[in-house]
Amino acid sequence: MALPAVLRAQLAALVGERWIKDDPVSLFTYRSDGLTLHEAEPAAIVFPGTTAELSAAVKILAGAGIPFLPRGAGTGLSGGAVPAPGAVLLEMARFREISDVDAVSRTVMVGPGVVNDQLSRHVRSLGLHFVPDPSSQKACTIGGNVGENSGGPHTLKYGVTVNHILGLEVVLPDGEVVELGGRTWDTPGPDLTGLFVGSEGTFGIATRICCRLSPLPEKAITLLAVFDSAEDACRGVSGIIARGIVPAALELMDRVVIGAVEQAYHLGFPPRAGAVLIAEIEGLTEGLDEEAAQVEDILRAQRARETRRARSDEERLLIWKARKQAFGAIGRLAPSYYTQDGVIPRSRLPEVLAKIYAIARRYELTVGNVFHAGDGNLHPLLLYDPRRAEQVQAVLAAGHEILEACLAVGGALSGEHGIGLEKSSMMGSLFNGEDLEAMKRVRAVFNPTEILNPGKIFPSPGKCADAPFIRAKSGIVA
Amino acid sequence: MPENADQAAELLRVRLAEGRPVVLRGAGTRAPEESGEVLSSLKLNRLRFLDPEDMVAGAEAGMTMAAFQHVLREKGMHLPVGPWYPEATLGGAIAANDAGPERLFAGGLRDYLIGIEFVNGAGHKVKAGGKVVKNVTGYDLGRMLIGSRGGLGLITAANFKVLPLPVRPRAVLVRADDATLRTGLFKMLETRVQGDWVQVLFRAGRRELGIGLSGNAARQERVIKDIAAAFSSGIEIVEEETLPAGSPGSGRHSGFLSALLLGEAPPALHIHGVFPTSLLLTPALWETLGMGDPLSVLQPCGGDLHFFSKDTGVEEQERALARLRAALPEREGYLVLERAAAELRWRHHPAIPAPRAFALMRALKKSLDPRGIFRGSFYEAPAL
Numbered sequence: 001m002a003l004p005a006v007l008r009a010q011l012a013a014l015v016g017e018r019w020i021k022d023d024p025v026s027l028f029t030y031r032s033d034g035l036t037l038h039e040a041e042p043a044a045i046v047f048p049g050t051t052a053e054l055s056a057a058v059k060i061l062a063g064a065g066i067p068f069l070p071r072g073a074g075t076g077l078s079g080g081a082v083p084a085p086g087a088v089l090l091e092m093a094r095f096r097e098i099s100d101v102d103a104v105s106r107t108v109m110v111g112p113g114v115v116n117d118q119l120s121r122h123v124r125s126l127g128l129h130f131v132p133d134p135s136s137q138k139a140c141t142i143g144g145n146v147g148e149n150s151g152g153p154h155t156l157k158y159g160v161t162v163n164h165i166l167g168l169e170v171v172l173p174d175g176e177v178v179e180l181g182g183r184t185w186d187t188p189g190p191d192l193t194g195l196f197v198g199s200e201g202t203f204g205i206a207t208r209i210c211c212r213l214s215p216l217p218e219k220a221i222t223l224l225a226v227f228d229s230a231e232d233a234c235r236g237v238s239g240i241i242a243r244g245i246v247p248a249a250l251e252l253m254d255r256v257v258i259g260a261v262e263q264a265y266h267l268g269f270p271p272r273a274g275a276v277l278i279a280e281i282e283g284l285t286e287g288l289d290e291e292a293a294q295v296e297d298i299l300r301a302q303r304a305r306e307t308r309r310a311r312s313d314e315e316r317l318l319i320w321k322a323r324k325q326a327f328g329a330i331g332r333l334a335p336s337y338y339t340q341d342g343v344i345p346r347s348r349l350p351e352v353l354a355k356i357y358a359i360a361r362r363y364e365l366t367v368g369n370v371f372h373a374g375d376g377n378l379h380p381l382l383l384y385d386p387r388r389a390e391q392v393q394a395v396l397a398a399g400h401e402i403l404e405a406c407l408a409v410g411g412a413l414s415g416e417h418g419i420g421l422e423k424s425s426m427m428g429s430l431f432n433g434e435d436l437e438a439m440k441r442v443r444a445v446f447n448p449t450e451i452l453n454p455g456k457i458f459p460s461p462g463k464c465a466d467a468p469f470i471r472a473k474s475g476i477v478a
Numbered sequence: 479m480p481e482n483a484d485q486a487a488e489l490l491r492v493r494l495a496e497g498r499p500v501v502l503r504g505a506g507t508r509a510p511e512e513s514g515e516v517l518s519s520l521k522l523n524r525l526r527f528l529d530p531e532d533m534v535a536g537a538e539a540g541m542t543m544a545a546f547q548h549v550l551r552e553k554g555m556h557l558p559v560g561p562w563y564p565e566a567t568l569g570g571a572i573a574a575n576d577a578g579p580e581r582l583f584a585g586g587l588r589d590y591l592i593g594i595e596f597v598n599g600a601g602h603k604v605k606a607g608g609k610v611v612k613n614v615t616g617y618d619l620g621r622m623l624i625g626s627r628g629g630l631g632l633i634t635a636a637n638f639k640v641l642p643l644p645v646r647p648r649a650v651l652v653r654a655d656d657a658t659l660r661t662g663l664f665k666m667l668e669t670r671v672q673g674d675w676v677q678v679l680f681r682a683g684r685r686e687l688g689i690g691l692s693g694n695a696a697r698q699e700r701v702i703k704d705i706a707a708a709f710s711s712g713i714e715i716v717e718e719e720t721l722p723a724g725s726p727g728s729g730r731h732s733g734f735l736s737a738l739l740l741g742e743a744p745p746a747l748h749i750h751g752v753f754p755t756s757l758l759l760t761p762a763l764w765e766t767l768g769m770g771d772p773l774s775v776l777q778p779c780g781g782d783l784h785f786f787s788k789d790t791g792v793e794e795q796e797r798a799l800a801r802l803r804a805a806l807p808e809r810e811g812y813l814v815l816e817r818a819a820a821e822l823r824w825r826h827h828p829a830i831p832a833p834r835a836f837a838l839m840r841a842l843k844k845s846l847d848p849r850g851i852f853r854g855s856f857y858e859a860p861a862l
């Protein structure tokens with residue numbers, strides 16, 4: 001659906017012709033985010049350069065009744081940045097400024113287009129960093145992190161994105177610019193900053209973000225524990241927490257993922273291991289070795305076949321490379337994969353993991369698991385070939401069952417990737433009508449006409465819960 | 479005093495039908511609303527679950543923070559957000575967004591609240607979040623209720639992520655003149671000393687700084703060395719359990735205020751300020767804090783201050799407020815009248831200045847409580 005010519009001209013006059021794209025290749029490129037199961041081409045992609053430009057663009061679009069939505073790097077895994085039919089994407093890549101670093105108050109102002117990893121690099125010389133470290137941190141933006149309330153391996157000890165965001169400048173869907181929170185760690189009144197983080201681009205568009213910085217650990221010890229089964233590794237996780245130790249990270253990779261990672265990076269991971277657990281403890285140099293020894297003892301007592309300590313920084317980084325690029329490595333095993341993000345009470349991990357394997361077997365699918373075990377945040381990766389409609393269908397059905405298994409033990413649909421388009425149809429299995437109505441009333445305060453990022457998070461009335469199945473059958477998913 | 483969430487919802491529906499607004503109250507430690515029938519959460523006081531292995535616990539909102547911390551401690555856990563008033567309830571602490579001296583190191587309520595149940599302005603019970611430590615399933619209405627000051631809904635229960643108790647907690651006490659303390663605090667922040675909490679007490683002509691630390695012996699030794707390097711004056715090390723009453727850090731889990739006031743009743747004036755840390759270490763502010771009676775409390779890391787005065791006179795309270803305002807840059811933070819003479823509360827909005835997103839906060843109130851069943855002076859137009 002092309003933009004009306006007059007409107008296009010207005011937008012081009014505002015941002016400059018080179019910052020508006022609606023050629024077929026661009027539209028095709030921007031049709032999905034990291035979740036390739038849902039796609040829809042935008043009417044155009046606009047790259048505003050300033051808050052004023054963005055606000056003006058939003059006013060033009062809202063005035064014409066054309067829906068729009070913000071996009072960071074498009075690495076989201078729940079379809080948050082996938083446009084509704086005919087919507088305009090507002091790409092935030094030009095908001096790249098990092099300023100006002102205050103090492104004593106530990107705050108910094110950043111543009112939403114700043115790449116996550118870049119922010120930590122910027123403040124490194126001060127001995128500080130931005131804690132949330134999604135595995136996609138080399139590509140994803142702080143704006144996207146705010147949109148999804150992203151996590152990462154090191155959020156077990158230090159908390160997810162929301163715990164590191166103090167204030168936001170936001171353009172509301174009517175073009176008004178508001179300021180939520182500020183440079184203070186708390187602001188009187190309802191915590192609107194906390195509410196905004198994780199609203200998946202449905203409340204407003206963040207244009208300036210005040211982030212909280214944390215001291216870089218002086219030293220980190222990374223342990224690799226090898227187990228015969230993923231279930232045993234999960235018991236190792238519970239064992240550590242039960243002893244009152246909260247490591248900075250506790251990540252698990254199962255046999256399928258170890259195989260893929262070995263093939264890709266040749267790290268010398270034991271090929272026949274059922275699972276490996278990466279445990280990282282960090283902090284001051286003094287006392288850290290003792291803590292690491294304690295963790296090793298616990299893991300061995302929990303049937304770890306072997307524990308290894310990274311002996312150098314290079315070795316440590318290699319382990320993290322394997323973990324953070326595991327998704328990429330999995331990509332070599334099949335044409336595509338579907339990442340799930342259910343989260344459960346940690347102590348139920350062994351039981352739910354066993355269920356996940358059983359479900360995959362029943363659907364004759366290969367599943368790999370690489371996840372934030374310390375948080376109970378699962379990431380089963382279901383491998384499939386998008387050209388085979390029956391596999392697409394099996395993947396969606398298996399995914400649905402896995403999430404039901406998470407809910408059955410008191411879990412939730414998403415730990416860090418968001419609901420987006422992907423899981424909106426399942427919101428009703430966790431929340432009743434009143435709960436959802438209350439959430440919609442909150443959205444109405446920010447986004448009353450739903451012109452901003454429509455069709456996300458909530459089940460749409462009259463929409464078949466299994467809409468993707470139909471699309472898969474009709475061959476649209478390819 | 480409803481005994482469960484359903485009763486509370488039922489009662490609210492009756493009041494809605496009658497068109498009679500209510501005042502939500504936990505322990506009533508903060509500035510009470512002027513008028514209206516009080517709906518107290520005090521009988522909603524049961525623990526719902528405590529799973530140390532999963533590091534989660536949930537309780538009804540009328541349970542006091544101190545009681546909650548007590549059951550957590552018995553299982554080796556704690557919520558690293560200390561209550562201000564010992565009798566503060568969980569719901570009240572959430573509605574007021576209480577935070578203690580651990581703010582910089584451990585975070586605030588926003589970082590630990592994982593699930594919420596409340597009754598909305600239509601008299602319906604609503605829940606959001608859950609009992610897992612990480613969750614982005616739908617909007618986080620729990621965080622919205624943090625700081626909501628009783629105006630958006632009646633909180634009936636809350637779930638928290640909790641942490642293992644610190645290992646062998648100790649406190650380092652430093653007594654020195656203002657300049658030494660301020661320089662030391664700056665240095666301590668710049669060199670990123672890894673304490674657990676920091677609190678400065680201002681009492682008649684006397685300053686006392688406390689820094690908490692924990693961990694194994696080698697770690698503690700290092701932190702103490704770092705603290706000593708930041709402060710040129712002598713330091714004293716005390717086990718947390720044996721902290722003398724009234725010293726910094728006392729009452730961290732049971733309510734600071736009674737511990738710090740040594741049993742005295744809370745003073746008539748309590749002004750709470752939130753500012754970036756670097757603005758809290760100025761001579762002008764310290765001089766003003768020194769006028770607190772019986773004390774002032776500064777928690778520079780994470781950025782808040784608490785000024786108290788026993789003076790009940792309106793003009794005296796007004797002058798104290800003016801002095802604090804003069805010592806702090808107006809647009810960089812906020813002062814909140816937690817307790818004050820009625821006249822003063824009538825003159826000022828509870829937050830000074832009113833938050834920048836005040837219009838949105840009011841719109842939120844209107845959307846969630848369209849018939850104004852919850853009295854909420856916080857949401858009323860600020861005095862000019």
Ligand SMILES: Cc1cc2nc3c(=O)[nH]c(=O)nc-3n(C[C@H](O)[C@H](O)[C@H](O)COP(=O)(O)OP(=O)(O)OC[C@H]3O[C@@H](n4cnc5c(N)ncnc54)[C@H](O)[C@@H]3O)c2cc1C
Nearest residue numbers: 072073074075076080135141143144147150151201206416
């Ligand atoms: C290989 C891989 C690994 C990943 N690992 C992790 C992980 O470990 N942890 C994790 O949490 N996630 C992970 N993700 C998911 C994803 O990277 C995160 O959700 C990330 O934060 C998205 O950032 P983005 O810039 O790509 O945002 P986008 O995908 O562009 O957008 C995400 C959402 O945020 C909204 N948004 C974007 N910008 C703004 C803004 N300025 N204001 C308001 N809303 C905005 C969008 O509308 C959309 O709803 C991974 C993804 C991939 C592909």
